[in-house]
Structure formats: structure tokens, C-alpha cells
Amino acid sequence: MADKETRVATAPGRTPTNLTQGGRTKAGIGESTLRPDGTLKVTGEFAYSSDMWHEDMLWGFTLRSTVAHAEIRSIDTSEALATSGVYAVLTYDDLPTDVKNYGLEIQDTPVLAHGKVRHHGEPVALVAADHPETARRAAAKIKIDYAELPVVTDEASATAEGAPLIHENRDDHHVGHVPHPNIVHRQPIIRGNADEAAKKADVIVSGEYVFGMQDQAFLGPESGLAVPGEDGGVDLYVATQWLHSDLRQIAPVLGLPPEKVRMTLSGVGGAFGGREDLSMQIHACLLALRTGKPVKIVYNRFESFFGHVHRHPAKLWYEHGATKDGKLTHLKCRIVLDGGAYASASPAVVGNASSLAVGPYVVDDVDIEALALYSNNPPCGAMRGFGAVQACFAYEAQMDKVAKKLGMDPVAFRQLNAMEQGTLMPTGQPVDSPAPVAELLRRVKAMPLPPEQQWLAAGTGADVRALPGGLSNTTHGEDVVRGIGYAVGIKNVGFSEGFDDYSTARVRMEVVGGVPVATVHTAMAEVGQGGVTVHAQIARTELGVQQVTIQPADTRVGSAGSTSASRQTYVTGGAVKNTCEHVREQVLDIGRRKFGTYHPAWATAELLLEGGKVVTDGGEVLANLADVLEDEAVDLELEWRHRPTEPFDLHTGQGNGHVQYSFAAHRAVVEVDTGLGLVKVIELACAQDVGKALNPLSVVGQIQGGTTQGLGVAVMEEIIVDPKTAKVRNPSFTDYLIPTILDTPTIPVDVLELADEHAPYGLRGVGEAPTLSSTPAVLAAIRNATGLELNKTPVRPEHLTGT
Amino acid sequence: MRVTFTVNGRRQEADDVWEGESLLYVLRERMGLPGSKNACEQGECGSCTVRLDGVPVCSCLVAAGQVEGRDVVTVEGLADFARQRAEGGGCASGACGTSIDEAQRWQARPADAQSDEAADLPRETLSPIQQAFIDAGAVQCGFCTPGLLVAADELLERNDSPSDADIREALSGNLCRCTGYEKILDAVRLAAARGEDRTAGQGA
Ligand code: FES
Ligand code: FES
DSSP: OOOOOOOSSOOOSSOOOOEEEOTTOOOOTTSOOOOTTHHHHHHTOSOBGGGOOOTTOEEEEEEEOSSSSEEEEEEEOHHHHTSTTEEEEEOGGGOSSSOOEEOSSSOOEESSOOSEEOSTTOEEEEEEESSHHHHHHHHHTOEEEEEEOOOOOSHHHHHSTTOOOSSTTOOSTTTTTOSSTTEEEEEEEEESOHHHHHTTOSEEEEEEEEEOBOOOOOSSOSEEEEEEOTTSOEEEEEOOSBHHHHHHHHHHHHTOOGGGEEEEEOBOOOOTTTTSSOSSHHHHHHHHHHHTSOEEEEOOHHHHHHHSOEEOOEEEEEEEEEOTTSOEEEEEEEEEEEOOSSOTTHHHHHHHHHHTTTOSBOOSEEEEEEEEEOOSSOOEEOOTTTTHHHHHHHHHHHHHHHHHHHTOOHHHHHHHHBOOTTOBOTTSOBOOSOOOHHHHHHHHHHSOOOOSOHHHHTSSSOOGGGSTTGGGOOOSSTTEEEEEEEEEEEEEESOOTTOOOOEEEEEEEEEETTEEEEEEEOOBOOSSSOHHHHHHHHHHHHHOOSEEEEOOOBTTSOOOOOSOTTOHHHHHHHHHHHHHHHHHHHHHHHHHHHHTTTOTHHHHSOEEEETTEEEETTOOEEEEHHHHHTTOOEEEEEEEOOOOOOOOOTTTOOSOOOSEEEEEEEEEEEEEETTTTEEEEEEEEEEEEOSSOSSHHHHHHHHHHHHHHHHHHHHTOOBOBOTTTOOBSOOSTTTSOOOOTTTOOBOOEEEEOOOOTTSGGGOOOOSSHHHHHHHHHHHHHHHHHHOOOOOBSSOOHHHHHTO | OOEEEEETTEEEEEOSOOTTOBHHHIIIIISSOTTSOOSOSSSSSOTTEEEETTEEEEGGGSBGGGGTTOEEEOGGGHHHHHHHHHHTOOOTTOOSSOOHHHHHTOOOOOGGGGTTSOTTSOOTTSOHHHHHHHHHTOOSSOSSHHHHHHHHHHHHHHOSSOOHHHHHHHTTTOOOSSSOSHHHHHHHHHHHHHHHHHHHHHHO
16 A cells, blocks of 8 residues: 655664554544554554664764854864764765755754854754764864854844844845844734824723743654665655655755655654754754764754744733723734744744734724844744734733723623624734634633632641642642633634645545555644544545555655644645545546446436445445445545735735634633742633534644643743853753643633634634633733732742742 | 663663663663653653653663663553553563564554554553543643653552542653643543443442
8 A cells, every 4th residue: 555666775673654543443524533643652652753763873963052152263073083983073064065054934044053153052063973972972072162252132232233243144035124134024014093093092001021932842852863875865754844844955955856855754742833943854864974874863852952943032012092981992012022043933923923913802003013033042933823922922911901991801801802703904804704702702701610729628728739839838828819810812824924835635545455445645744733633534534434544744745834833734634635525536437437327326416425335415325435446546646725825015014914813712710829929720721713623632632732831831931041141041851841730720621613614624723822822811810819010921939929 | 781671571681781871771772662752861751751660760860770680661561561460460471571572673563453453442452541541632742651651550550549639749740741731631530430440340
């Protein structure tokens, strides 16, 4: 069944495999089918990228800059190269072609630093050795002479007169419209007249908000294996979010035609945007091609913090006005995102932050500006929620402030201003599918509240495990107060601003052992979200088969686009559906050819494939699929596109830029120990519209996971960068905290299914929206408990105790 | 140096082990048992949790030399381990677990082979906690899963009807970035409930 194309490199000892589900498995779309990779994952047999292994393989290691901004005067690798067990040491000078940079949109990221380093942790040299420890020790012997340069760390230092330019000779397409070369991209959105509209306001509320730098902190480290081929090419087994985007960036640097860089997705241990940019891909290939041996690279956690981009930290200034009957009059806002040393996805993050800056509310008169800086801070790019998260944090804090000033209930105030189907976005784009913002708020508010003071419910005394601070046993609840907060958010689905956001699916249908089976082959990165489950469900539904095999994702099939922006179920799911429909037509043509003369329904009725049979829409069985196909196979590979979008106007921000929107609302219940400054989130309820839940179990799992990442940023997660040196202070799981099971409350989820008629099955992207509103909901609850202003993430004890 | 110890009921030998190598590295890279995961290698995430003489430990923090002559159970051996516990036996015969030859030939299993034992049907070869993780939807990317399974199995061994607070406490050393933990709680509750059902069934 598998493609018999011969590989020119020897396959490693561990490789990704087909995933087959069938036999008695039922479950088409809408059912909570279990993951086809579940058994492999619970037995430890699933081949993650860090599990790749090849006889005689070497280990690669990356030497990284110890300073944030410096000229490199010299690099001396002689001692490292002389170390026994070392096979290669590479620097910038060893790059094989003139293409020495890569990047998602702007090719400004050096494969290895040349002349300059621009951030702490930038890759400078590579080592391949026969043991990971040998590689590390050899790398430590490389001598680099840095001449440090002044650092740019915020808007003021980036745009100050005489500020050092992070990229001196920019020639990208944004440079013509940005006000300063240390600004990557700037997007204003002007609609109506905010100044005029402000005159109608009875209250005006403004605020300044700071959103800290969050890390994706996926558990599976950046890793993979590059195997040199006999044809001079290379096979790369790697964890990524988008194989073809990687390929487009890798091949030119290696000086190879794309067909000689054969990429296979290996098991991905989470992604959340952090694998959109390249990490070790080119490095491993360079070392493999240089040494002629397979090379494996696995980052440790320390290196992982330097090896991927983070969520943009942001400063946001917001002003809202409202009439005394509670209608929003206008919005003025300015959002400054710190993109760090390289562009990564910053331009698109700016587009999202600006176009979603209003939130899911009706405001006709807006004056919005969002921009991203170049600085010497760590590069920032894609992370779940992508620009919408930072905006949501600010506009939801503003909604509470305005409601309070008007003396209105915060939920009622939001509902009064909630957008609905038909509302115009600040970009002028009409929202042309359901937008149940008020309803989601209603639902989340209607959920029963958790009992008060649960730590007392145990009976005798306090169960300290249930108190803020937990087992540290520092109080018994004396200073604990409860607070409740609400938030709602809007996220676009898919890639926006005119991007050709297509996907490709190959589907084969044939009879094996008397049973009709379908094989689905796409390049979609399964990163844990469950795309493989859904593809099997779609194939079952469309082709009426039980057994479906999902082939490993690789570059032998056309691009599936990125597993990000909540787009894969929509776009690659749509591609699988579309290809299945064409396969079905061909199968029916075979049936008509063979059996058409026996029954008039072959020519006249609407025919379906169901339960391994060809049936009419009236339910009459015409033939067994096995008899139709016999030893014929239908095999098609097709691209599929959703409705096109268009870029935003550079001056007014007007344009039909987005494909679809998704909405989630949260209610947070917290208990705060005001004496200790500790917060315990008791419950974080969510209501979300998913259009159509193709797999309800997975949908709820995605919502709970996204909610928890938002909780993390509210109370603990932040990459701390020293403002004087731009060095990262906490690149470890000891110092960068993500929520444990003790920090995470129960997360009841209410799923609403209002179909979007433009989307396959009516579905709506799910993964990101819950990450938006959980952070501001927690903040609102803490404010409600303490009466404090709190305008910064994460909330730390000192913010609560004033110490 | 050479290190000799028991893994999943089988005696294993590793040669040329460096002083600094962790048990995790020896398991993954020398013994062909990559089931224990390397998410932080600093003792913070629990993905590498194994049983060492019955005690759950972060194998990334255990020096390989420390396990000389001792007994290790990894996720690969969890099903056998649970079955023998249920049968009240041990593994003195050495018939359980993975042989060194098998281990070195390890490959991710072609999942085609399991097609008829579809993932949503109980498999004899899975331990109750493994099956419960699948059924409850507690696996997303799955990178945290091996460590969580070993820790949760040990919890259920000690406490066959844990409260939510007990579960949270027992699993607090295992980070998961994908699930939000709710379905992991569900899985442990489910495995516990199924265990009770079975006991109740036997009593009747
Ligand atoms: S890998 Fe051992 S605790 Fe994280
Ligand atoms: S870390 Fe991905 S499922 Fe737990």
C-alpha cells in the first residue's frame, strides 16, 4: 500500500509508521473516535523526533552566543576540531552557498552568525561528534572574540536618535512604510472618526497594559536526524509544523534542489507555534553532508529556550469611550510588540493584533496602531493565539473598567456591545457567519459556581492542599478571598491578508483482503492536536469504509500548509474531504461502468458510499464496494483552497483580510491569599463555539489545553530578559514555570455548534480561541478579589502584597 | 564502564558507559528503549519517570552507575508489570520484558499490525492505566504520557481509589503542556473505577 518509491538514503532504525484504524472501529465525523496513534503513544513505541536513531550516527551540538549584541572579531575552532571523537566543526565560513539566511517571510535569520550576533543564544558554530558529551565539550573549546555593542531592548531604545540598527541594510518589502528601520512592520487601522465619536462619550477610560514574554514550552525538544544520501541529497526526520515551509528554507542554504531534501515528519511532542521557524533542521543537514554520516541533534531544555521564538511581549495603550446607557463610542489604541532580533512571524502578528484589537465588540469609530520592533531581545514569532492574545488581555481589562465606571454588570455590558453575524470588523470586513458572543457569555455565566472555601469542606480544619500555596502549609485560609472574572475573545482562523493558504491531500481507495480500505497521505504535521484522527473520520464518512490508513507526513506529497492558526482541520481536513469526494466519484464511475445496466438508480439517483457499499440516497444498496473496485485502485492527489482573503490597506487597514473567526468565553473563579500574595485558580469554565465538533473528545481536550496555557501566562509564565544586557535569565523548567496539575483547576467546557456555512462540515477552528480569554478572565477574577488594578502578566505575589 | 541491571524483568548490560551518562540516556540510546522521554533532562518535568526498585524516579537524574544490580521498570514494561502484579507473581523467570536483542532491533511498530485490535477496544497487551489514558482522551502529543503512566500506575498500586487531591499530589511532578490535565484526571479515575469494578465482580 505504501508508496514504493525507492529511497536513496538508508532508513534509520526508528522511523515514523503508518497509522491504521479499522476492523470494528466505527466513527465518522461527529463521533469521539479515539486517536489512531494512542496505543503507540501509551506503550512508548511511538517514534518521536528525539527517538530517531541510526547505526553509526553522530551527535550534533550548537554553540550559542553568550552575549546579546556584539561584533564577532574572530572564531578559533582548532582546539575543538582536534578533540578525539569530533568529526566536524562548522562556522559561517563553511556554509556551502551564498544563501546564508532563512526566515518565514523575511530572510533575515543567519544559519550561523556572521560578523555579528544580535541576541543571546544565537547559533554561532556547530560540532558533530560520536557522543553528545564529546560534542558539548568540544564546543566549549571554541574561542570567540566578541566586541560587545550597545543593546536595543524596547521602543525607546530602538527608535532613539543614533540607536544601533539591528539590521543595517534592510531590503525587505516592509522597510518602505515603517517609520524607523528598527520597526519590522506597522499596521494602522482607521475607521470612522474616533476623535469625533469620543465627543459623544459620557465616560472615557484608558489604560496601559504589559504582556510578558511567554514560551510555548512544548515538551518534546527540538530534535531530528539527518541522513546523507548516496545522490548527494539528504533525508531529514524532524518534528516541525510545516514540512514544505522548512523545505523551502532549507534547500537553498544547502545548495540542493528541493527533491534532494527529503523530509519526513517524526513524532512531534507539542508545538504551539514554536516549531514554525527552523531550529536544528539546517544544522543537522549541514553536519550530515559534511561528515557523510547520519547526524542527530536533540536540544536539552536550556537550549530549547534559545532554539525557538517566543510569544511577543507587548505594551498596549487603550482608550475606550461609552455613553451612559452603556454603548461603546470609540476605541483608540496603540500596540507595541517586541519582535526581538529577527522578523520571524512578526509582520503577521502585527496584522492580527491590529485587526483584532477591538475584540468581539461593535465599535464603529476606531484609531488603531500596532507595530513590531526589532530589538536585541530573543526573537519572537508564532504562539497559539498569535497577536490576538495580547490584544484580548488589554481590551477585556478595559471592558471591566468601563463597566465599573458606568456601574454596570461586566457581563451585561459586554453583551450589550457584543458583535453578531453581520457586524463589520474594524477592517470593514463583514462577519458573515454566526458570532454568538453574547450567548457564550450567557452560557459561561450560567454554569454553576464551585462551592466556597472548599478547603474547609474536608471537615476537621483546613485541607491545605486546596489553599493558595498548597502544601507549603503557610496559612490555614485566614486571608483568603474569592473573586470571579469574565472575558471573551475573537481569533481569526487560518492565514490572513491574501496568503494562498491551501492544502493538499492524496487519497487512495482499494480492496485489500476483500475489504475496501482508504489510505490518506498528507503533509500535515500532527503535533498532538489530533488531525490524524479527524482525517480518518473524514475518509470513513466520505468513502463508507471502516479501515483507514494514515501515512506518515512527508514531502513526497504536496504541501498541507502549517499546523497553526487553528487551520488544519479546516484546510487539510477540507482537502481530505475534497479528495475523498473526487475518489468517490471515480469509484461510482467504475460502478456505473460495471453495473450501470443492471439498475436504473446508477444513472438517476444520488449515490453514496456507506458501510462498504454503494447506496442510493433512499438507502437502497446497489453494490458492494469490493465488487465495484475488485483489483482496481483509485488514487488522487488534489489541492484545496478556501475563500481567498486580501491584504489590509497599509494606511487605513481596510480589507477582507480574514477567512473565519472563532470565539470563546471564560469565567474564572480564584482564591487569593492577600497576606501571602498567592493565587489559586479554583475553576476556569469555558464556553466556545466550534461550528461543528468533528471529534467532541478532542475538541474539549484542545479547549482545556488552550485554557491552561492562558492560565499559565496569567499567574506564572514569563521569560525574563535582563533589560540592561538583553540576556535571558530563566531558560529552564526550574525557573520558567508552567502550570502543573496542582496549579490547574477543573475546566468545565460548554461546546456550542453553530455551523459556518462556508467551512467544511460547518466547522470552526478550535485550538487558539481558548488561549485568548482565559488570561484576562483570571486577571479579572484576581482584581475582583483584591480590588487592585493589575495591568501586567504574570501576576506575581509582590503585585498583590505591594511589597 | 559496564553497567548491568534489570530492565522490565530482563538482565541488561551496557558497555562503554561514560561516567556522566544518565539512566535515561542509557535506556534510550544504548538499550533501544526510547519510551522514557527526554523533555527537560533536569528533573523538572517527569517525562522520564521510571520505577527503580519500585520507586518512581526521574531517570534523567539517576547516574547510570547508580543502577548497577538494580531493577528498572519503564513504560515499555508497564503492561507486563501490571499483569504480573494482578496475577500476584513476580518476574523471576525473566520471561517477561524485552530482551537485549529485541531491544536493539526496536522499531516503532507498524500500526497496520494492530488494525483489528482497534485503538478503542481494550487490548490484552495494555495495562489498565494505559487503556484508560487512551479511552479518556488523555493523550494528545503524548510526550508526557510515558512518565505520567508510570507515576499513575504507582499511585494506583498504593491507593486503588485515590481522591482528586491524591491524584493531583501524585502527578504534580509530571508536566503536560497539551491537555490541561483534566482528561489525565479522568483517566486515573477511570482506571481506578475499572479496578473497583473488577474487584467487585470477583467478590460477587
Ligand atoms: S526529562 Fe527527566 S524530569 Fe524532565
Ligand atoms: S505534553 Fe503533550 S500530551 Fe502531555
